[in-house]
Amino acid sequence: MVEADPLPLVVRDLSFQYRSRTEPAIVEISLELHPGEIMLLAGSSGCGKTTLLRCINGLIPHSYRGKLSGEILLYGQSNAGMKLAEISQKVGTLLQDPERQILGSYVLNEVCFGLENLGLPREEMIRRGEAALERLHILHLRDKETFGISGGEKQKVALAGVLAMQPKILLLDEPLASLDPASAHEALHLFRELADQGMAIMLVEHRVEDVLTIEPERIVYMEDGRICFHGDIQGLVQVVDYHRIKLPAQVVVERAKAEPQPNFEPAVPPLDTNNPLIEFQQVHFRYNDDAPEVLHNINLKIHAGEVIAILGHNGSGKTTLVKQALGLLKPTKGKVFLEGVETHTLTVAKAARTIGYVFQSPSQMLFAPTVKEELSFGPKNLGFDQETIARNVQWAIETVHLEDELLTPPLALSFGQQKRVSIAAVLSMRSRILMMDEPTAGQDYWNYQAFMDSILQMPGFDSIIFITHDLDLALIYANRIIVLNDGVIVADGKPVDVLQDRQKIKQWRLVATSLLELNFQMYPKTGKFLRAEALAQFMD
Amino acid sequence: MEEKKKLWGFETKQVVYAAIGAALYAVLAIATNMLQLPGAGNVSFRPAVAIPMFFGVAFGPIVGFITGFVGNILADLLSGYGFWLWWDLGNGLLGLIPGLIYPTIESYRASKSIWRAEIFVVLGSLIGMGLASISEMWVSGADMNTVIFANFLPAFISDVINGLILVPLLMIAYAAIVERSGRD
Amino acid sequence: MLVSWRYKYRNSPMDHIDPRARWIFSFAFLIAATSTWNWIFLLTYFIIALIWYRLGNTTWKETRSGWRLVLFMLFMMIVINTIITGGGAGGVVPPGGQLVWPNGFKLFGETVHFGLTIERIWFAFCQVLRILGISMNFILIPYTMDARSYGATFSSLGMPDKLAYTTELAIRFIPSLARNFSVTMDAQRARGFELDDIKGGIFNKIARMAPLIIPVTMNAILSSEDIADAMDLRGFGQGKRTWLYELRYHRWDYIVLGFSALLAIGGLVASYVFHMGDFIVPQFFYNLFA
Structure with missing residues (x-):
């Protein structure tokens, strides 16, 4: 009898509870991974995905303590007795945020970090480091500074650092979270390439729709620390809650037919094209005299009643553009008007009365000891009187439904709550326009729709503008889409007109989604773009 | 936490805190130099000194020392000011001395902890800036009076005031996030 | 910045x-x-x-x-x-x-x-x-x-590896933290915060730095858990390390x-x-x- 080679990874009856918690993070997990296979591990945040990965790569129990039971076999050998340095040569882990994983100032230094720790001689390090870069087709980045390269490149450099350790198993923890759609697809195809070379890959992701394009061999779905489903895609779509993870639009429509769908209307006033709130006149911008121009001849009018999505890939100039409106940056050439006043003559504090700008990450602005003080900060800076401040704070906190947390430190709240506090902190200034940078970043699918729904239905704004690279977000919520590519406005108009040409979408480094396709099919019946659940009522 | 805090531990976690602290101190020192607090007179005010003090209190004396020592070196290197070992060591002590109370702290928002931190902030500034100033006598040949008026007092007063105000604010903010890490 | x-x-x-x-x-x-x-x-x-x-x-x-x-x-x-x-x-x-x-x-x-x-x-x-x-x-x-030479140099001059590496890691995070500081500065300005418009005495002026210093510091502390994980996962601190930077007399x-x-x-x-x-x-x- 011939004995089969042991599998790269076998997990049996694995449970873990963190020392400081009262509930276990994962319960009786069993699964196996074959060489050359990609396993998609799907689930919303808090489902235990990250804990499972930490058990496999040894961070549990080496760096995180708690109650651990069950076993993990790497090529037939239990990982319990192995040192982290030993495990790291069998199991490579790519963490969610490459910014926090990259440890070297220069690309080759980063790629060789693990090899330095193994104490390898220099020639060996350089050989292995270059081979890893070559394998990911990024050898040209070898001597670049890690700080200056793009997000997609950072992801690949971090992966090269993991591959240089020559693992046979790869754990990828939400690797698409910080990438724009085109870079995400590139990364996915790279993962497939690695699997085809024999790597066993476990891919944790809640953007299920995107991952399906590379046809993972196995799909595991987790909820509340347990595996609820293990099988193929057909099986998955029948089992899971489509609100929790993002499935292809056709599937959602099928499933949603059976359920009643609430009607959704944004709360902005009717369109008024007479008095533009913001106006850009031939705006050009460069950061300094030596730097290249990043915005070219921008002409734009924004009116009350508009919900605008500014679409574009990472680095296309979206954020630079909206910063001009607030006066955080001033045009090098051309003019920007805010309610008819040129921004050159305005302080940012004055401009903030017109535009409330919510930054991408709430932790970049939260500082006060209580939510109440956090919300009063803006109106106080704007010089409002005590009574107005108290009234605004009350209104803002009620609008985001966090009345009970008024005396909690904002830093102690969950990410989703912090995000709402950061919106409320802008609401309390009672600006006329709400402007948001990547409003759904860092939130999983479960939170992100509910979050956008509630913002769009908030009273008090004449216009809402958001920056995103997520096409679905733009087509569901916006009544006008502006596409920015390399600092130029390449399209501006109604969603149905702007997104008509799929070839152009590709050129803009965006990705057409199944929801977009379905919406075009249904357009004769619907007359407007809708979310998948809402499309269901138009199906026969 | 049930386990006792180790005063002098230096594992991966401390390496990261020390490195992040040093980088932060350097960046904030340069940033606040550029902002130039108005009305502070001829005393060069550096609110960033609160960083090594706070990192000492939050993560122990070694982290505090490296934050101040390496941070000051990096700030000087980045500004092109060169390398001044005795002032770097003095900045290290700004963080090390408040770091001595690290094992005694249970809650970062308790007024007991804050008072204790404040006392050690004063001590740290006194010893740290005192040492750096005295070494100036040996290096530059200045006399005691000169050292006191030209070096010690401006540095000491600025560090103490900034530390006394900002360290408690940082401690209170930190109290809100301290429970969020699951790592040992 | x-x-x-x-x-x-x-x-x-x-x-x-x-x-x-x-x-x-x-x-x-x-x-x-x-x-x-x-x-x-x-x-x-x-x-x-x-x-x-x-x-x-x-x-x-x-x-x-x-x-x-x-x-x-x-x-x-x-x-x-x-x-x-x-x-x-x-x-x-x-x-x-x-x-x-x-x-x-x-x-x-x-x-x-x-x-x-x-x-x-x-x-x-x-x-x-x-x-x-x-x-x-x-x-x-x-x-x-x-800037790449510091870690290898200090280690070779007898400083313990972990300490020598600390300088290298600090250098790595300087540009990231500088960018975070700019972002926080912009975020607070968007809430009407103006540094040059600081009223009150010296104590008030220093306390007004809090909206800038606190978010940047707390963010840095929160990210250190991931950074430490990334280092442990690549075998940091478990043996004598070598350095990519080449030193030769x-x-x-x-x-x-x-x-x-x-x-x-x-x-x-x-x-x-x-x-x-x-x-x-x-x-x-x-x-x-x-």
């Missing part, structure tokens, strides 16, 4: 000296220069420092910010030390001495008696030589030392090392064994005031 390293490769002689030899030389210089107040020694050291500084091929334009600071400090100290407090300098300059204006001088019709002595002027000159000599050694470093490096030893030991021996390091004022200087 843009924070960038001032280092650039300029194919200067300094670029070809091993960083370890350079650090050793500069510390040897520091030891030698601080062991004497004899102007002949100080002048010799000053010339050595000048030659060393020239090896770096830096330009005035790039180094002037550093020099401005050093010259300002030097000026302040000399003015206070020489003119105001009448510097005894820890017993280096003996009390008494020859007054520059023994009979006082006339200012606005009044006779002013001012105790400036010739010895103190000469001592100020010695201070300038010493401080400029030391400054030339250390101001050179940021412009001519590769060449023939000329041994000359630098030998010269450093000579400088430090020679300086110490001359001062503390043969007592040649005492402060003396040369006769020609007295003659100038005769």
Whole structure:
């Protein structure tokens, strides 16, 4: 009898509870991974995905303590007795945020970090480091500074650092979270390439729709620390809650037919094209005299009643553009008007009365000891009187439904709550326009729709503008889409007109989604773009 | 936490805190130099000194020392000011001395902890800036009076005031996030 | 806010000296220069420092910010030390001495008696030589030392790996934190916060830094958990590590090392064994005031 080679990874009856918690993070997990296979591990945040990965790569129990039971076999050998340095040569882990994983100032230094720790001689390090870069087709980045390269490149450099350790198993923890759609697809195809070379890959992701394009061999779905489903895609779509993870639009429509769908209307006033709130006149911008121009001849009018999505890939100039409106940056050439006043003559504090700008990450602005003080900060800076401040704070906190947390430190709240506090902190200034940078970043699918729904239905704004690279977000919520590519406005108009040409979408480094396709099919019946659940009522 | 805090531990976690602290101190020192607090007179005010003090209190004396020592070196290197070992060591002590109370702290928002931190902030500034100033006598040949008026007092007063105000604010903010890490 | 390293490769002689030899030389210089107040020694050291500084091929334009600071400090100290407090300098300059204006001088019709002595002027000159000599050694470093070299150099000079690596990691996070600071600054400005519009006394002004300092600091602390994970997962701190940065002594490096030893030991021996390091004022200087 011939004995089969042991599998790269076998997990049996694995449970873990963190020392400081009262509930276990994962319960009786069993699964196996074959060489050359990609396993998609799907689930919303808090489902235990990250804990499972930490058990496999040894961070549990080496760096995180708690109650651990069950076993993990790497090529037939239990990982319990192995040192982290030993495990790291069998199991490579790519963490969610490459910014926090990259440890070297220069690309080759980063790629060789693990090899330095193994104490390898220099020639060996350089050989292995270059081979890893070559394998990911990024050898040209070898001597670049890690700080200056793009997000997609950072992801690949971090992966090269993991591959240089020559693992046979790869754990990828939400690797698409910080990438724009085109870079995400590139990364996915790279993962497939690695699997085809024999790597066993476990891919944790809640953007299920995107991952399906590379046809993972196995799909595991987790909820509340347990595996609820293990099988193929057909099986998955029948089992899971489509609100929790993002499935292809056709599937959602099928499933949603059976359920009643609430009607959704944004709360902005009717369109008024007479008095533009913001106006850009031939705006050009460069950061300094030596730097290249990043915005070219921008002409734009924004009116009350508009919900605008500014679409574009990472680095296309979206954020630079909206910063001009607030006066955080001033045009090098051309003019920007805010309610008819040129921004050159305005302080940012004055401009903030017109535009409330919510930054991408709430932790970049939260500082006060209580939510109440956090919300009063803006109106106080704007010089409002005590009574107005108290009234605004009350209104803002009620609008985001966090009345009970008024005396909690904002830093102690969950990410989703912090995000709402950061919106409320802008609401309390009672600006006329709400402007948001990547409003759904860092939130999983479960939170992100509910979050956008509630913002769009908030009273008090004449216009809402958001920056995103997520096409679905733009087509569901916006009544006008502006596409920015390399600092130029390449399209501006109604969603149905702007997104008509799929070839152009590709050129803009965006990705057409199944929801977009379905919406075009249904357009004769619907007359407007809708979310998948809402499309269901138009199906026969 | 049930386990006792180790005063002098230096594992991966401390390496990261020390490195992040040093980088932060350097960046904030340069940033606040550029902002130039108005009305502070001829005393060069550096609110960033609160960083090594706070990192000492939050993560122990070694982290505090490296934050101040390496941070000051990096700030000087980045500004092109060169390398001044005795002032770097003095900045290290700004963080090390408040770091001595690290094992005694249970809650970062308790007024007991804050008072204790404040006392050690004063001590740290006194010893740290005192040492750096005295070494100036040996290096530059200045006399005691000169050292006191030209070096010690401006540095000491600025560090103490900034530390006394900002360290408690940082401690209170930190109290809100301290429970969020699951790592040992 | 843009924070960038001032280092650039300029194919200067300094670029070809091993960083370890350079650090050793500069510390040897520091030891030698601080062991004497004899102007002949100080002048010799000053010339050595000048030659060393020239090896770096830096330009005035790039180094002037550093020099401005050093010259300002030097000026302040000399003015206070020489003119105001009448510097005894820890017993280096003996009390008494020859007054520059023994009979006082006339200012606005009044006779002013001012105790400036010739010895103190000469001592100020010695201070300038010493401080400029030391400054030339250390101001050179940021412009001519590769930021990638620090970890490997310190480790090779005997610093524990973990400590040496800390400097490397700190360097890695400087640009990220500088960017985070800018973002926080913008985010707070978007909430109407203005730094130049700070009202109230000095205490208020400092407390108003909180909205900038707190988010940047707490964010940095929150990200350190992931960073530590990333390091552990790649085997950090579990054995003796090697460094990608290549350090190699060449023939000329041994000359630098030998010269450093000579400088430090020679300086110490001359001062503390043969007592040649005492402060003396040369006769020609007295003659100038005769």
